[in-house]
Amino acid sequence: MNALNTGKDSINSLWDDKIAATMSEPELLLYRSNLLGSDFRITNFGGGNTSAKVMMADYLTGEQVEVLWVKGSGGDLGSIKIDGFSTLYLEKLKGLKNRYRGLDLEDEMVDYLPHCTFNLNPRAASIDTPLHAYIQRKHVDHMHPDAIIAIAACANSKALTQKIFEGELGWLPWQRPGFDLGLKLEALSTEQPHLKGIILEGHGLFTWGDTAKGCYENTLDMIRRAESWLNANSKQPAFGGAKAPVLAAEERAAIAAKLMPLLRGKIGKTEFKLGHFDDSAAVLEFVCSQDLAPLAALGTSCPDHFLRTKIRPLVVDFDPANPDLDKTVAGLDAALEAYRADYIGYYERCKHANSPAVRDANPIIYLIPGVGMLSFAKDKATARIASEFYINAINVMRGANGVDKYVGLSEQEAFNIEYWLLEEAKLQRMPKPKSLAGRVALVTGGAGGIGQAVARQLLREGACVMLTDIDTEALAAAQKDLVKSFGADSVATVQADITGEAAVETIIAATSLRFGGLDILVSNAGIASAAPLEDTSLEVWQRNQSILVTGYFLVSRAAFRLMKQQKTGGSMVFVASKNGLVASAGASAYCTAKAAEIHLARCIALEGASEGIRVNVVNPDAVIRGSRIWDGKWKEERAASNKIEADDVEEFYRKRSMLKLGVLPEDIAEAVYFLASDKAAKSTGNILNVDAGNAAAFTR
Known part of the structure; x- marks a missing residue:
């Protein structure tokens, strides 16, 4: 993530003339966009914008008209497809200048953009559209x-821009993106036609070119020049040098795994949140530095960084030279209350008279000396992306302070971005959260047929899922399959044997470190004999x-302890069996163990009620398809017991x-989801049979 590297790590052109030769202008725009968005040193996730002005036949008149193709609202350059671009009549966009009534009313110009749409394209145009439309260049x-923003965030950024780029890049003072900034970009690029950007x-960088390739390579060239100059002129050591030691990787992970559920519980009273941990080299250099506190207090400069990471992070009181985690934990409430105030x-x-109501006042980014960085958000991807944005901010601060003095966004400008009515409207258009959004689930026996089906159901409802199983190969296959459908952010695995106390603690720690805590336990590990x-x-x-009783006990005990620490309640669902209620001849070991599972669940339900921890049981019967249990000797044994052929079971x-x-x-999976979700919020200690009807198993 360090954007200031040169040499073998420098940004090199990935343009392939053979590939490009087969493409239309819109396809070249897509190609260029994907290349730029694939490297976070060039732009961050969801950030940046690209455009091309293309001559096309008007669908009504058949005449050739100039059309602006520009990344639509909310897109990401690295993953954008052709339908991610807005298309607008350039002539109509130019005509909007006649509607412009001044800076105080510029937000109303966004409502005019749909009237400029070419070919009824449903992709909404972004606020950056005028910034691209009025620069009189094709691409x-x-x-x-990071390297450019480091220069842009210096106290003397204008003079440094002139010095570094020798007049090839112009400079404009900070201004919130919008129609007026588009007019200023047009004026400067027109008045100084020799400019390359x-x-x-x-904030960032605008560059252009007469061709898609020329624009792309101009962009890379400007970034490389910034990197090279910063590396040649930066004072060392960065951030004033080291103040705190870096703890060993295992110790960092252990501390993060203990802190994350506690923090998650404290900031998740009204809305579940998911966590992310980062202890990369750039983060550790910053959190262990002399300048950590003053730089963190300044906040970020780029609007994209700020919107993802809030006005400033919380620096957690922790001394890695004399680690006292209990002291840190004891001080969390006061630290969070001070941050919120x-x-x-x-x-x-x-605030302004028409500002939206105050939003969640908790921090998003948490910096821990010697350990790393935590981030929390409504979903795992957003938490991860927030940490990536703050790493961008760290790189910017390193570069700016290395050659000048870093300047963050002023408090009022930061507020005007965060509580911008256009941003609020975008938030209001977000889809309603799914029923398990923000929840973390742990599924034991996760590589089996029931385990995978449960994982899919929970993932579909918005949960993040940690799968654990003793079978390494089956677990890897299950993860690969689930990641294809739900993405890598939401699915994780840890291979372990739940009959071992240390192994279970490893599972719980891995879940906490990956997602921030635990809300749902689905105990599903099983054998049959x-x-x-x-x-x-x-x-x-x-x-x-060992597996069906001791394993269930160890996992539920560890999960119970974690849920109590979080203080946000929780749900446990035991996947037992009809055999836990109905004795079967020739299966005494299995039936007895399953009966013990059910009674264990009832005992935990008694103790968990006061903590808001619900415990329920699902009793399947004869789930044969996809079952690894039935693939083994159990099928033959049950066939023999019932005096039938194995194929007839x-x-x-x-x-x-x-x-x-x-x-x-x-x-x-449907039954597990029901009991785990808020749909069953008033159910605990219950048994739900899913057996297609078995009178002997009716609960009494």
Whole structure:
């Protein structure tokens, strides 16, 4: 993430003339955009903008008209597709100048943009559209490179721009993006036609070219020049040098895993949040530095950074030279209360008559000396991206302070961006959160048919899921499959044997470190065995007890402790069996263990109620498809016990049920989801049979 590297790590052109030769102008814009967005040193996730002015046939008249293709609202350059671009009549955009009534009313210009749409394109135009439309060049890039923003955020950024780029880049003072800034970009680029681009103070870079390739390579050239100059002129050591030692990686992870659930509980009373931990080299250099406190207090400069990370981070009181985590934990409430009071004070000082109501006053970024950085947000991807943006800010501060003096965004300008009515309107258009948004689930036996079905159901409802299983290969395959559907942010795995106390603690720590805590436990790990009592060995008996009783106990105890620490309640669902209620001949070890599972759940429900921790049981019966248990000896054993062929087992159980239906993993997943979710908020200590009907298993 360090944007100031040169040499072998310098930004090199990825343009391929053979690929580009086959493309139309809109396709070249897409190609250029994807290349630029693939490197976070060029622009951050969701940040930056690209455009091309293309001659096209008007769909009504057939005449050739000039059309602005520009990245639409909310897109990401690295992953954008052709339908991610807005298309607008350039002539109509120019005509909007006649509607402009001045800076105080410029927000109303956004409402005119849809009237300029070409070919009924449904992609909404972004606020940056005028910035691209009025620069009289065919191809325009607007990027947020760390090296450029480092120069733009210097106290003497105008003079440095002239010195470094020798008049090839212009400079404009800080101004919130909008119609008026578009007019200023037009004026400067027109008055100085020799310019290859413009630096916006505290914000970013505009560059252009006559061709898509020329624009792309001009953008890279300006970034490389900034990198080279900063590296050649930066004072060392960075951030005033080291103040605190860096702890060992294992110790950093352990501290983060302990702090994250505690913080998550304290800031998640009204809305569940997910966490992310980063201890990369750039972060550690900053959090261990002499200048950590004063620089963190200044906040960020680039609007994209600020919107993702809030006005400033919280520096956690922790001394890695004399680590006392208990002292740090004891001080969290006071630190958070002080941060919230400061944030509300900022809101009150800066608000306007029509400002939206104050938002969540908790910090997003937490900096821990010697350990790293934590970030919390409504979903895992947003938490991760927030940390990436703050790393961009760290790189900017390193570069600016290395050659001059870093200047953050003023408090009022920061507020005007954060509480901008156009940003508020965008937030209001966001889709309603899914039912498990912000929740963290742990699924044991996660590589099996029921485990994967449960994971899919929870992921579809917005949860993040940690899968654990003893089978390494099956677990890897399950993760790969789930990531394809739900993305890498929401799915993680940890291989472990739940019968070991240390292994279970590892699972809980890994879940906390990856997602910030735990809200839902689905105990699903399982085996099965069948044999007449006199043929049941002690080893078979103990194996059933070890996995189905001891394993469930260890995982639920560890999860219970974590949920109590978070103080946000929780839900546990045990996947037991019909056999826990109904004895089956020839399966004494299995039936006894399943009965113990059910009773364990009831015991935990008694103790958990006062903590808001609900515990319920799902009892499947004969879930054969996708089951690893039924792929083994259990199928043959049950066939022998029922005096049928192994291939007839599934049909046998279907006919045996009252409803004459087969039970599938997805059926169990639906039941688990119901009990885990707020739909069952008033249920604890209950049993839900999913067995297609078995009179002997009716609960009494």
